[in-house]
Amino acid sequence: MTNYKYLFKNIGFLTLSNFATRLLSFFLVPLYTNVLSTSEYGIYDLLNNTVGILVPVLSLNIMESVLRFSLENEDSRSKIFLIGLKYFLTGTEIVLFFLLLNRLIQVFPVFDQYAFYFLLMFISQVLSGNLTAYARGAERIADLSVSSVIASVTMIFLNIFFLLVLRIGIHGYFLANIMGSIFQCIYLIIKIRPKFYRYRDTDKNLEKAMLHYSIPLIFNSIAFWVNSASDRYVVTWFCGLDANGIYSVASKIPSILNVFQVIFTQAWTLSAVKDFDPDDKNGFFSNTYRAYQAFITIGCSAIILFNRILARFLYANEFYSAWRYVPWLTIAIVFSSITGYIGGIFSAVKESAAFAKSMLIGAGINLVLNIVFTPFIGPLAAAIATAISNYIVLIIRIYQVKRYIRLTFSPARDNFSYVLLGVQGILFLVFTDTILLYVLLFLLEGILLVLYKKEIKEISNKICRIIKLVRANERDVNSNQTV
Numbered sequence: 001m002t003n004y005k006y007l008f009k010n011i012g013f014l015t016l017s018n019f020a021t022r023l024l025s026f027f028l029v030p031l032y033t034n035v036l037s038t039s040e041y042g043i044y045d046l047l048n049n050t051v052g053i054l055v056p057v058l059s060l061n062i063m064e065s066v067l068r069f070s071l072e073n074e075d076s077r078s079k080i081f082l083i084g085l086k087y088f089l090t091g092t093e094i095v096l097f098f099l100l101l102n103r104l105i106q107v108f109p110v111f112d113q114y115a116f117y118f119l120l121m122f123i124s125q126v127l128s129g130n131l132t133a134y135a136r137g138a139e140r141i142a143d144l145s146v147s148s149v150i151a152s153v154t155m156i157f158l159n160i161f162f163l164l165v166l167r168i169g170i171h172g173y174f175l176a177n178i179m180g181s182i183f184q185c186i187y188l189i190i191k192i193r194p195k196f197y198r199y200r201d202t203d204k205n206l207e208k209a210m211l212h213y214s215i216p217l218i219f220n221s222i223a224f225w226v227n228s229a230s231d232r233y234v235v236t237w238f239c240g241l242d243a244n245g246i247y248s249v250a251s252k253i254p255s256i257l258n259v260f261q262v263i264f265t266q267a268w269t270l271s272a273v274k275d276f277d278p279d280d281k282n283g284f285f286s287n288t289y290r291a292y293q294a295f296i297t298i299g300c301s302a303i304i305l306f307n308r309i310l311a312r313f314l315y316a317n318e319f320y321s322a323w324r325y326v327p328w329l330t331i332a333i334v335f336s337s338i339t340g341y342i343g344g345i346f347s348a349v350k351e352s353a354a355f356a357k358s359m360l361i362g363a364g365i366n367l368v369l370n371i372v373f374t375p376f377i378g379p380l381a382a383a384i385a386t387a388i389s390n391y392i393v394l395i396i397r398i399y400q401v402k403r404y405i406r407l408t409f410s411p412a413r414d415n416f417s418y419v420l421l422g423v424q425g426i427l428f429l430v431f432t433d434t435i436l437l438y439v440l441l442f443l444l445e446g447i448l449l450v451l452y453k454k455e456i457k458e459i460s461n462k463i464c465r466i467i468k469l470v471r472a473n474e475r476d477v478n479s480n481q482t483v
Contacts, residue, residue, distance in 0.1 A: 038245030056221035058091030070137020155180030223359030327425035
């Protein structure tokens, strides 16, 4: 029961920091879609996704090693952070060089126009990535949670101030999001105080081991980026910046499910490393897999069910048509969530190459499907391609993980549930917004609840037992204080 308690404790801390603030951010979507044009939103999304791929490539994905090695090398954590800082500075220098070069030759005018914001986005994302990885590796989850709250509150307040009060449009949107990350970094540096300044030189053997782990993950990050972000470039190329702005905002509704994915994956990686057992004697890994699979699938179905209702509230003006892409982008998150669970096991055994192999195959399929079908079907093809490629990655990882641990689950039932999710997505394309559509959607949601009724009951029972255990511990502490 201790391993479940540890997992739920970390999920609790991360939920406090992520859920409320991300929920507030979610409700700001109407502000963005009212104030920003589709073209402006498309520009921000383009630059943000470009930073997303440059961060792991130019920093050699060192933050992954900062997390993994900090978990098991308590005495060397400051040295580990120093190595991460070294590659942060190297990556920043490379970005600065190419921005200056682009200013001279003007190959990418949009990147030159927003060069200052682009550089700040890179710096803030790499630095916050290293600091949050260090905090997780040092198991400073409470401090990490507070920093996330600070980042989100700062971002939300500044977005409202810049967009509604100062009315500086896309410039304010850039600044608000950048400042959120910077304030998080400042808090973590003050609170955690990594003592990297004690070391004049890095530990070469440690640095070599960290790079041996992180470099294969560069390919995983590239492939993940292709799966999750390259479709924005394909949509921009074939359909224009306006279409990309609409397609990008479609991800805001699936982000409801993504919040749970991020929280669970961060907590699960810590548990997977701490409690890894290749034979899974107590069933912790298998039980967690089945429970997470049930939760994420049922959640996806519910989001699809209320898709158009949420779209009416969130998407203003021409952004409303984004509802068409929501079901498939949400289904894609289901598959990436389960692959993230398996990724925690790969982290436990330090098998970083396994990440890359599956993701590269999925990325190749995604890119081909995007290029072939987007010119004819538009952004909908990109959304469906993302779902298909994520499913293929999931299948490969399930096959790979058998080498490292014995998991028991029901592939037939899980695949049937994925078919039901796909049917829900198709219903939105076939039927208009009618009562019949919602009757069918509710029926499919009910079938999923029946399929996973055992897991739902087990989740409820474990949560109740953990709550009782915590209350019993509190009573013991209070009675001891009284004595």
